Amino acid sequence: MRELFAKLFRRQAPTENDLDSEILAHIELGVDDNIAAGMTPAEARDEARRHFGNVLLTRERAREAWRFPRIDSSVRTSATACAASAVRRDSPSR
Numbered sequence: 001m002r003e004l005f006a007k008l009f010r011r012q013a014p015t016e017n018d019l020d021s022e023i024l025a026h027i028e029l030g031v032d033d034n035i036a037a038g039m040t041p042a043e044a045r046d047e048a049r050r051h052f053g054n055v056l057l058t059r060e061r062a063r064e065a066w067r068f069p070r071i072d073s074s075v076r077t078s079a080t081a082c083a084a085s086a087v088r089r090d091s092p093s094r
Helices: 002-036 041-052 055-090
Strands: none
Touching: 002 041, 002 055, 041 055
16 A cells, blocks of 8 residues: 555656746746846846746646546546447347
8 A cells, every 4th residue: 555655646746846847937938038128137037926827826726637637537438338338238139
């Protein structure tokens, strides 16, 4: 059981790190654009963060997006299997 949890958490960590890196990269690009537009580095950083929005909310939305497709896929697979079974059961024998 410990091995299962260890594998799950190990697999999840790179995803979180990738998300953090991606968020930081977006903010840094905004800072660079703002500096190129004539802002001071402090103003550029503040504006880039404001423009990006709430980092914690972005992380939560990304996590939700990662979780639900797996659940949705499982439900769809089950529904498809049930529908196929019903069709086979209801089709007339030749």
